[in-house]
Amino acid sequence: MTNKGQILRLLNYKNLLKHLQTLGFKKVFSDNISDTLEISSSLVRKDFGNFGITGNRKGGYDIDSILAKIDEILGKDEIQKVIVVGTGRIGQALMNYQGFIKEGIQIVAGFDNDFSKVSEGEDIPILHLDKLPEFVKEKNIKIAIMCVPQLVAKHTLDMLANSGVGGVLNFTPIKFQSSNEVTVNNINIVHELENLIYIVNKQKTT
Amino acid sequence: MTNKGQILRLLNYKNLLKHLQTLGFKKVFSDNISDTLEISSSLVRKDFGNFGITGNRKGGYDIDSILAKIDEILGKDEIQKVIVVGTGRIGQALMNYQGFIKEGIQIVAGFDNDFSKVSEGEDIPILHLDKLPEFVKEKNIKIAIMCVPQLVAKHTLDMLANSGVGGVLNFTPIKFQSSNEVTVNNINIVHELENLIYIVNKQKTT
DNA sequence: ATGTTAATGTTAGTTATTTCACATATTTAT
DNA sequence: ATAAATATGTGAAATAACTAACATTAACAT
Ligand SMILES: NC(=O)c1ccc[n+]([C@@H]2O[C@H](COP(=O)([O-])OP(=O)(O)OC[C@H]3O[C@@H](n4cnc5c(N)ncnc54)[C@H](O)[C@@H]3O)[C@@H](O)[C@H]2O)c1
Ligand SMILES: NC(=O)c1ccc[n+]([C@@H]2O[C@H](COP(=O)([O-])OP(=O)(O)OC[C@H]3O[C@@H](n4cnc5c(N)ncnc54)[C@H](O)[C@@H]3O)[C@@H](O)[C@H]2O)c1
Numbered sequence: 137m138t139n140k141g142q143i144l145r146l147l148n149y150k151n152l153l154k155h156l157q158t159l160g161f162k163k164v165f166s167d168n169i170s171d172t173l174e175i176s177s178s179l180v181r182k183d184f185g186n187f188g189i190t191g192n193r194k195g196g197y198d199i200d201s202i203l204a205k206i207d208e209i210l211g212k213d214e215i216q217k218v219i220v221v222g223t224g225r226i227g228q229a230l231m232n233y234q235g236f237i238k239e240g241i242q243i244v245a246g247f248d249n250d251f252s253k254v255s256e257g258e259d260i261p262i263l264h265l266d267k268l269p270e271f272v273k274e275k276n277i278k279i280a281i282m283c284v285p286q287l288v289a290k291h292t293l294d295m296l297a298n299s300g301v302g303g304v305l306n307f308t309p310i311k312f313q314s315s316n317e318v319t320v321n322n323i324n325i326v327h328e329l330e331n332l333i334y335i336v337n338k339q340k341t342t
Numbered sequence: 343m344t345n346k347g348q349i350l351r352l353l354n355y356k357n358l359l360k361h362l363q364t365l366g367f368k369k370v371f372s373d374n375i376s377d378t379l380e381i382s383s384s385l386v387r388k389d390f391g392n393f394g395i396t397g398n399r400k401g402g403y404d405i406d407s408i409l410a411k412i413d414e415i416l417g418k419d420e421i422q423k424v425i426v427v428g429t430g431r432i433g434q435a436l437m438n439y440q441g442f443i444k445e446g447i448q449i450v451a452g453f454d455n456d457f458s459k460v461s462e463g464e465d466i467p468i469l470h471l472d473k474l475p476e477f478v479k480e481k482n483i484k485i486a487i488m489c490v491p492q493l494v495a496k497h498t499l500d501m502l503a504n505s506g507v508g509g510v511l512n513f514t515p516i517k518f519q520s521s522n523e524v525t526v527n528n529i530n531i532v533h534e535l536e537n538l539i540y541i542v543n544k545q546k547t548t
Numbered sequence: 549a550t551g552t553t554a555a556t557g558t559t560a561g562t563t564a565t566t567t568c569a570c571a572t573a574t575t576t577a578t
Numbered sequence: 579a580t581a582a583a584t585a586t587g588t589g590a591a592a593t594a595a596c597t598a599a600c601a602t603t604a605a606c607a608t
Contacts, residue, residue, distance in 0.1 A: 139564070140499055140565090141562090141564065141565090143536075143537045143538055143541075144533055144541050147519055147530075147533045147536055147537070148533075151515065151516075151517065165584095165585065165586090166585075167585090170443065173517070174519050175566085175567095176566070176567050176568085176589090177567095177582090177585095178566080178568070178569090178588090179565090179566060179567070179588065180565055180588065181585095181588085182567090182587085182588080184586095185568085185586095189586090190586090190587090191585080191586060192573090192574070192586075193572070193573040193574045193575080193585060193586050193587085194573080194574045194575045194576085194583085194584055194585055194586080195575075195584095195586095196584095196585065196586085197586090209540075210536060210539075210540055211539070211540070211543050218535070224435070225435035225438055226432075226435045226439075226484055228431070229432045229434075229435045230531070231430035232431055233431065233432075233531075235515060235532055236532060236579080239532055239536060241532070241535060241536070251583080263410075266497075266565080278539075278542055278543075278546075279535070279539055279542060279548075281535070281588075284368060291368070291414075292364075298587075302542040302545065302546070303538045303539065303541065303542035304538075305531075305534060305535055305538055309357065309441060310357075311354055311357065313380050318539065319537045319541050319542055319545070320532055321537065321541075322376070323438060323529070323531070323534060324353075325436070325511075325529070326442060326445055326447070326531060327350055327353045328511060328527055328592080329355075329424070329442070329447060329485070329487070329511055330349075330353055330424045330445060330447070331349045331350055331353070331448070331527065332455050332485060332509045332510075332511055332525065333416075333422050333485055333509065333526050334349050334415075334417070334508035335349075335419070335509065335527075336484055336485060336508040336525055337417045339508065339525070340508070340601060342564090344593090345594070346594090347595085356592090371554095371555070371556090372555080372556075373555090380597080381597095382596065382597050382598080383596055383597090384557095384558090384596080384598070384599090385595090385597070387556065387558085388557090388558085388559065388596085388597095390556095390557090391557065391558075396556090396557090396605090397555080397556060397557090398555080398556075398604070398605040399555060399556050399557085399602075399604045399605080400554055400555050400556080400603080400604045400605045400606085401554095401555075401556095401604080401605075402554095402555065402556080407577090419561095443590065481590060508562085545568085
């Protein structure tokens with residue numbers, strides 16, 4: 137019933153609705169949403185139906201209650217604690233990104249094997265890798281963002297899984313499969329670019 | 343015939359095959375590939391068929407020729423010049439990333455509206471935003487990576503499109519639709535994380 | 549030479565995802 | 579009250595994506 141891209145779609149609904157909310161709108165129709173997101177209005181209604189979001193046969197949907205419901209579905213009642221493993225260029229960019237906290241995601245620490253990167257006193261401390269397993273267990277961390285060099289990616293993933301992390305957002309170019317212990321979502325920026333380049337070049341020749 | 347995720351799958355094949363190549367393998371069977379990527383072997387064969395990659399009824403596929411063919415499909419004969427717009431945390435991480443060039447992607451310049459970020463002398467210069475349109479036209483830039491604050495994202499995208507850029511990889515949280523002039527691929531890291539969190543939390547309760 | 553085996557290439561079938569279409573409910577107008 | 583209008587909610591239909599199955603072909607063994 138609930139399918140692969142549906143949560144990502146729900147997040148898009150959320151963004152749009154929050155925007156409409158700031159513009160002062162109180163209610164919304166399925167085809168307002170579908171128009172801007174370029175999907176069909178029936179898909180919007182079906183998604184809403186699947187998640188128990190309900191509207192009024194004429195008056196459309198109440199924005200406040202959709203948003204409340206989406207947050208409920210996503211489990212936004214508690215702040216999600218996340219760690220960053222590998223505090224190089226991209227790891228640090230993510231650690232310092234201000235966009236997470238307003239979505240209820242808190243980066244609580246970074247980890248690196250390079251002692252020169254360690255700085256325990258900071259707002260968001262960078263700790264040595266050795267302290268990771270204990271930290272994860274003690275603070276009950278479930279989610280990690282992995283930004284280590286690809287050579288150590290497999291080893292790092294195993295370590296995270298063994299420490300009790302249940303989900304890893306993987307920025308290394310190696311595509312990992314999810315296992316029973318750990319769900320891996322891969323972001324391959326190079327591939328995204330190559331894909332884009334392909335589309336653009338293709339259009340040129342058509 | 344050619345469907346949405348197919349190019350991304352082709353890139354995954356490429357990565358795997360290059361790996362096998364370094365291990366000394368000369369040929370490969372469709373189910374070697376399908377096993378590690380957790381898809382069916384018939385999908386591999388179908389993809390190959392669609393792209394004119396052909397094997398031998400017994401001996402499988404020749405790795406070198408698949409790789410050559412994939413590069414041909416992707417148009418890897420010439421280096422792709424790419425610019426980065428918005429050279430903040432994530433923009434600079436991308437600008438300095440060493441992983442692009444070996445895939446034939448060259449970051450040729452960054453652009454920012456903050457004069458204190460401008461540094462024209464560097465290996466990869468950071469130029470002021472004002473110079474972007476001219477630069478894009480002169481150097482025939484087709485692809486841009488957009489890492490500006492979300493407030494200026496729409497304006498920046500319009501400017502890129504007007505300057506002649508045909509494809510934008512968008513890191514801002516605003517989801518843009520592609521138009522006739524410009525193809526936009528959106529990477530929303532927050533959404534990827536939220537999606538992962540949802541999956542992990544869901545599993546816990548099941 | 550002939551049979552056996554092992555892989556591709558391709559068609560048919562299955563599953564997943566999205567859209568269509570319309571009955572149903574609710575508001576608004578008369 | 580009744581009718582008209584309008585948007586939801588939902589089963590059926592369509593489309594897209596993937597997999598199973600197998601006929602075909604090439605290599606190898608006997
Ligand atoms: N920078 C980018 O724009 C970019 C883009 C796409 C993918 N990536 C991928 O992200 C990863 C990180 O890239 P980067 O550019 O930030 O590299 P980087 O070299 O700047 O950072 C890597 C960090 O990992 C640390 N590290 C090394 N071994 C470690 C270990 N065993 N455990 C923990 N930390 C360890 C290093 O000390 C360093 O701080 C790479 O796999 C890269 O391919 C980066
Ligand atoms: N940092 C991350 O980890 C991260 C993660 C996900 C998404 N993003 C998104 O990426 C974008 C950039 O994030 P960041 O953390 O690098 O922010 P940042 O503030 O570090 O960098 C933004 C840069 O854009 C420049 N800029 C401002 N206006 C500009 C304009 N009109 N034209 C060109 N440049 C301009 C600024 O001078 C600055 O250098 C944001 O939209 C953010 O939401 C960032």
